[in-house]
Amino acid sequence: MPTSGSERRNSRALEAPLIADPKARAAAEARNGFRQYDAGIKTVQTALERGVFKLRLSLILALHREALAGISSYAGNFRPAGVKIEGSRHEPVGAHLVTGGPPSRCRTSYSRLSSTPFMAFAAAMSLLSAVIIGQRSRSASAT
Amino acid sequence: MNDSLKKLLEAAKTAKQSPAQLEQQRRSFVYGNTAFENSLITREMVDQEAEKLAREVDANKRERAAE
Numbered sequence: 001m002p003t004s005g006s007e008r009r010n011s012r013a014l015e016a017p018l019i020a021d022p023k024a025r026a027a028a029e030a031r032n033g034f035r036q037y038d039a040g041i042k043t044v045q046t047a048l049e050r051g052v053f054k055l056r057l058s059l060i061l062a063l064h065r066e067a068l069a070g071i072s073s074y075a076g077n078f079r080p081a082g083v084k085i086e087g088s089r090h091e092p093v094g095a096h097l098v099t100g101g102p103p104s105r106c107r108t109s110y111s112r113l114s115s116t117p118f119m120a121f122a123a124a125m126s127l128l129s130a131v132i133i134g135q136r137s138r139s140a141s142a143t
Numbered sequence: 144m145n146d147s148l149k150k151l152l153e154a155a156k157t158a159k160q161s162p163a164q165l166e167q168q169r170r171s172f173v174y175g176n177t178a179f180e181n182s183l184i185t186r187e188m189v190d191q192e193a194e195k196l197a198r199e200v201d202a203n204k205r206e207r208a209a210e
């Protein structure tokens with residue numbers, strides 16, 4: 001994984017930043033990282049106690065909200081604009097395709113893991129990454 | 144999967160982590176999950192935010208207890 005210099009991967013959301021100061025924004029991202037982690041652990045513990053896990057869109061969006069609260073206007077919602085990932089050849093799908101992906105993936109491949117909460121949660125986090133990309137990291141003017 | 148790895152996995156299933164180890168793992172996860180997209184995020188910053196959140200949680204608990 002590239003970690004420095006021009007090879008560093010950067011997602012760029014095409015939206016105005018809520019926090020202009022880069023260092024304050026970084027601190028907010030770290031703080032939200034804890035909130036998301038704690039929410040994730042709570043989800044796993046609940047699933048283990050109940051012995052079942054059902055991946056739902058509401059969970060994906062709740063984790064998304066934890067990660068982006070105070071950072072993005074779209075916390076807890078699907079992104080309405082395009083994103084770019086610098087340093088990656090991956091091209092995120094257009095905003096018009098985002099809403100259709102997670103629900104269908106909840107119903108199909110991810111639901112097959114429902115008997116193993118940890119695996120299911122890992123799948124949820126993977127899916128969340130796909131949704132979140134470009135919104136947590138530095139916002140920028142349209143590129 | 145070789146036998147050594149199987150044994151390690153079995154041992155990991157029953158290993159108990161101390162609260163300090165759990166917190167260390169929590170901070171490590173958050174650093175790893177955030178710093179790779181923002182080079183301004185440091186381990187020191189992650190530690191500071193963890194302490195701030197812990198203070199907030201304590202303050203909220205005290206408020207609820209006082210009600």
